[in-house]
Amino acid sequence: MRVLFDGPAPVAYGQIYVTSRELPDMSGAFAGQANGLCGAGQAGALFLMTGTHTGRVHFRVEVYDGEPSAAVQEWEEVVEASFLPRAPVVDLVPWGDGSLAPLPLTPQGQDAGRLPVYRVRYCATGMDEGRDPFGGFDPDELDEDDYTYMDQRPDRYLLCLWPEGSTGEGSRAAVPRADAIVRQTSRAAAYWHGWAAGLPPPPTLWEQVEAEMLRRVERERRDQEYRRRDELRRWGGRAPSDRLRQVRGNVHGIAVLDRDLVDGVAAAGAGIQRQIAIWAARRAFTVAGIADLDWMTPAWTALDRGEPPPAEFTEHTALWTRIRGEPPVMFSTVSLRPAGHGPADSLGAVLDAPVDPVPMALPALMAAGESDPLQAALEALWAAVSTYAARRDELLAEVRRAFPVINEPERH
Structure with a gap:
């Protein structure tokens, strides 16, 4: 036998716990x-x-290799239950506090593999006397700041643990047994026994499995609903076609701004989409005043041939430096959206702000060379919209006039 704890233990609400992880729920x-x-x-x-x-x-915890002798008569209350620890060292934990003492169930708390089921014997004496708030002390004889009655409680407790069945392999194979009331004498114990007997039975294994399955189904339903709403938000309030779902890159801005245009472009053939991409890039560069630079000719020629622009035209900083003669200065801003304003409101406010058209236009050239013609068209259109800024309605009207096929898109 080993004594794991022997001394005063603070209790509150008449509770104290032994736990290897989280605290138990009372019911x-x-x-x-x-x-x-x-x-x-x-x-x-x-x-x-x-x-x-x-x-x-006063609380004492003992651990045995095998079942100890029956509790002596000094213990007025004796109950037994089966306990399956989750760690070789458990803790004695007061209510609302951390561990009072570690309780190593195995020698030196060593992890010897799968832990056995333990039988627990919980003994008590003086429980009725302990229910007296002053524990037998006369409150009229106590000084105002005398809390002796809190530290000298009349009830005492003993907790004994041992592996179920015999020691050795038999104990590891043992299964929990039903709990039992071995001895009862006090009104306090009778009250708690009656309370426990009146609790609804715990859910069966099948009920637990069924409840977990229902939780998983509900969790998946919520996840699907979240994904659906997030997709609608990103695509301007209308579910995208399978083709649009395959598109990568910076295409959601144009979808939020003009979803009908996006559907029209998506319904057009790959050839029309490529033409739209090149057209949008040229319009953006024209508005920025850089479309007719002589050294830009190889880029436009490559796009007209259905090829990506040469490497020297696909790096934003290099293009900026060549156009302006100096590297760009990078900075960041933080925007606070007013309460009650949605993505469309914020997008409109951003596009209406004054912009430098040159850096806004540069991504259109790179977008026009994307391998996916639909992505190329949508990204180039978005870069052109950003370049036009407050005049974006002009661009949206122009693209519809230039490519009438997109005005009556096939709905998906």
């Missing part, structure tokens, strides 16, 4: 049990009741 610990003093209904934890509501009681 869950006692549901389905006969006894109401030692709740072992939740794996890895024991919920222990005391007569004292608040104060320090």
